[in-house]
Amino acid sequence: MSKLTRVDLAGVGELPEKGFIVRSHGELQILLARFKGEVFAVENLCSHAFARFDDGRLRGMRLMCPLHGACFDIRDGSVLGKPASAPIQSFAVTLDGDRVLVDLPEAAECKPD
């Protein structure tokens, strides 16, 4: 298992009430969204054919892929609708005041020599 690092990705106020934002950490893209007052983070990459969710839809906790319509639960990345069969990666979120901190695998370029 790769080592995790806690990364400050956004302010809570940057998250829309409905919808999501995307942030980058190295080559990883992370989708941040709110649901019932909690903040969740999943990888911005569909497990079916690796589309980005940028043009996808979020209804409640249900994230729909724009390419073939697979649905995932933003709380844990689990599959809610076909054609995907594998979950997407989800990441632990900690709120520190107004900041959204996400535990991410250390980016290769951040490793010391």
Ligand code: FES
């Ligand atoms: S790439 Fe997302 S459902 Fe096919």
